[in-house]
Amino acid sequence: MDEFFADCAFAASLVCYAGAVLGCVYALLAAYAARRFVASAPAARTTSYPAVTILKPLYGAEPNLSANLARFCVQDYPGPVQIVFGVSDRADPAIAVVREIAAAFPDRDLKLVINSRRHGSNRKISNLINMAAEASHDVLVISDSDIVVDADYLKNVAESLQRPDVGIVTCLYRGVASRGIWARLGAAAIDYHFLPSVLVGVMFGLAAPCFGSTIAIRKQTLAAIGGLESVADQLADDYALGAAVRRAGWGVAIPAYVVGHECAQRSASELLRHEVRWARTIRSVDAAGFAGTVITHAWPLALLGSLLGGMTPLALLVPVALVCRAALQVELDRVFHLRDGFYWGGAPRDLVSFAVFVASFFGRNVEWRGHRYSVQADNTLAYYGEVET
Numbered sequence: 001m002d003e004f005f006a007d008c009a010f011a012a013s014l015v016c017y018a019g020a021v022l023g024c025v026y027a028l029l030a031a032y033a034a035r036r037f038v039a040s041a042p043a044a045r046t047t048s049y050p051a052v053t054i055l056k057p058l059y060g061a062e063p064n065l066s067a068n069l070a071r072f073c074v075q076d077y078p079g080p081v082q083i084v085f086g087v088s089d090r091a092d093p094a095i096a097v098v099r100e101i102a103a104a105f106p107d108r109d110l111k112l113v114i115n116s117r118r119h120g121s122n123r124k125i126s127n128l129i130n131m132a133a134e135a136s137h138d139v140l141v142i143s144d145s146d147i148v149v150d151a152d153y154l155k156n157v158a159e160s161l162q163r164p165d166v167g168i169v170t171c172l173y174r175g176v177a178s179r180g181i182w183a184r185l186g187a188a189a190i191d192y193h194f195l196p197s198v199l200v201g202v203m204f205g206l207a208a209p210c211f212g213s214t215i216a217i218r219k220q221t222l223a224a225i226g227g228l229e230s231v232a233d234q235l236a237d238d239y240a241l242g243a244a245v246r247r248a249g250w251g252v253a254i255p256a257y258v259v260g261h262e263c264a265q266r267s268a269s270e271l272l273r274h275e276v277r278w279a280r281t282i283r284s285v286d287a288a289g290f291a292g293t294v295i296t297h298a299w300p301l302a303l304l305g306s307l308l309g310g311m312t313p314l315a316l317l318v319p320v321a322l323v324c325r326a327a328l329q330v331e332l333d334r335v336f337h338l339r340d341g342f343y344w345g346g347a348p349r350d351l352v353s354f355a356v357f358v359a360s361f362f363g364r365n366v367e368w369r370g371h372r373y374s375v376q377a378d379n380t381l382a383y384y385g386e387v388e389t
Contacts, residue, residue, distance in 0.1 A: 009308045009309065010308070010309050013304075013306070013308035013309025013310075013314070014305070014309070014314075015305075016301045016302065016304045016308065017301070017302065017305040017309075017314050017317055019294060019297075019301040020298045020299070020301040020305060020317045022295040022298075023295045023296060023297060023298025023302075024298050024317075024320060024324040026200065026295055026296055026298070027196075027298060027324040027325055027327065027328040028324060028327070028328070029203075030196035030197070030199060030200050030328050030332075031196075031327060031328045031331035031332070033199040033200050033202075033203040034195075034196065034331055034332055034335045034336070035331065035335055037199050037202070037203070037335075038335055038336075040256075049078045049079035049155070049158050050079055050137070050138060050158065051080040051136070051137035051138065052077070052080070052082070052137055052140075052141055052154060052158065053081075053083075053084060053135035053136055053137040053140050053141070054072055054081065054082070054084070054140075054141045054142075054154075055084050055086070055128055055131050055132065055135065055140060055141070055142045055143070056072070056083060056084070056085050056086070056143060056145060057086050057124050057127040057128050057131065057142075057144070057145060058085055058086060058087050058092065058094035058097075058098070058127075058145045059087070059094065059123075059145065060092065060093060060094055061093035061097055062094075062145060062146055062262065062264060063178040063262065063264040064148075064178055064262055064264075065094065065145065065146075066100060066101065068145070068146065068147065068148050068262060069097065069098070069101050069145075070101060070105070071148065071149050071150070071151075071153075072143070072149065072153075073101065073104075073105045073108050073110070074151060075149075075151055075152075075154045075155075076151040076152055076154075076155065077154040077155055079158070080109070080137065081109065082109040082110075082111070082135070083110050083111070084110075084111045084112075084113060084131045084132075084134050084135060085098045085101075085110070085111070085112045085113065085131075086112075086113040086115070086128065086130060086131035087112075087113075087114055087127070088114075088115065088123065088126065088127050088130075089114075090114055090116075092114075094145075098110075098112050109136070111134055113130055113133075113134055115127075115131075117130055119228075119229060119232045120229070120232025120233040121233045122231070122232055122233060122234060122235070122237055124212075125228055125231055125232045125234075125237050126232065128228050129227075129229060129232070132228060138218055138219050138220070139161065139216065139219075140215075140216070140217055140219060140222065141154070141157060141214065141215070141216045142212070142214070142215040142216075143213065143214055143215075143259075144213060144261075146261060146262040146264075147173070147213050147260065147261060147262070148176050148259060148260030148261070148262055149260070153257070153259065156171075156257040157169050157171070157214060157216045157255070157257075159255070160216075160253040160255045161216050161217075161218070161253070163251075163253065165251045166250060166251050166252070166253045167221045167245040167246075167249075167251060167252070168210060168215060168216065168217045168242055168245045168250065168253070169215075169217075169252070169253045169254075169255065170209065170213070170214050170215055170216075170238070170242065170252060170253075170254055171211065171213050171214035171254065171255065171257055171258065171259045172195060172198060172199075172211070172213075172254060172257075172258045173190065173195075173213040173259045173261040174187075174190060174195060174259075174260055174261065174336055174338060175188065175189070175190035175191050175260070175261055175263050176260035176261060176263060177263050178262060178264040180265075180266060182265040182267055183263045183264055183265050183266070184263075185265070185271060185345065185348070185349055185352060186263035186264075187261075187263040188345055188349045189275060189349065189352075189353060190261055191329075191332060191336075191338050192325075192328065192329055192346065192349065193296065193349075193353050195332065195336070196296075196328060196332065197293060197296055201289075202254065206289065207289070208242065208246060208252065209239070209252075209254070210238050210239055210241055210242025210243070210252055211238050212237075212238040213259050213261060215238060215241060217241070217245070221245065221248075221250065224248055225245060225247075225248055226244065230244065231244075235281050235284055236281050236282075236284060239285050258336050271352075272352075272356065272359075275352075275353075275356045276356055276359050276360055279356050279357060279359075279360035280360050280364065283360055284364075290360075293357070294357065297350060297353060297357060298321040298325060298350075299321040299322050299325055299347065300350055300353075300354035301321075301354075302315075302317040302318045302320070302321040303318055306318055322346075322347065325346055325350065326346060329346055
């Protein structure tokens, strides 16, 4: 019996090592994909800048919310810009932040919508539906509350939307840590796991992403795919909108412009809840593709292989995998100007990411903005109630 278990452990170690080898190849491919993505970006060729309404759904006074919202008020954009902020609760502390922004920018076209009407189980989409009724312009730019942009953000988005084959524009995003180790680990997950996996998927045609960081779409295009109401029960509402646009015959453009995503996790439990929800969201969209991302965890797989198989020559894959992952980090930092200096955190970040990957397969419940949901077989949300604190 002991021999049987030893043989099983050795076989499992070989599987782990094989995955680690593929992971090393993946890391080098991802580094190339990052360089290729930026180098192949089409040059801007438009001088037409349509009037834009930015929709900013809010929930709570997040860290740096005021500064992040103010960035949208100082866009270097030649056309008219309206910004509609929305909350569903009159007691939401984000209201005070919006009023401060309105006082600081009295010459901007800003509007606050407070409306608790529900249109489905996805509360953010319900908020957006209520807000969209107040949009003055034809081009809508939906952007999550925790997104960080530069002054040329709207120019880049509008230029991409002018291409005749484009129905929607979305943006890649990097992590921006507010403060603390947990926030830095959260940002590293975006920079060194999420970002390269998207780049490789796009390069090989394996991914068709659309992100809540930015969804730019014309009103008539949105109406043609059934409006925001068509995704009011979806967990991955951003992905669902992109998929609907593609089915209708338009393309989804991803300009070589990367926005920031504010990471403000204050504890290990908060980090894990957020990342497990994130992982289960991706798994709900493409279960087979998500399972295949196991090879992106090269170092944990090599480490697991050495633990199962003992100190054989194959255990040399442990330092090799670390070197490949470090090379990917260096290239991503160079291409996207990340510059966080978080190289020492690469190894623990990889272990946490692998644990999140494994945990995502055990259950279909997610916690989102203080509420608990179950993800149904058709990727819709069933509401369970508020999270107990």
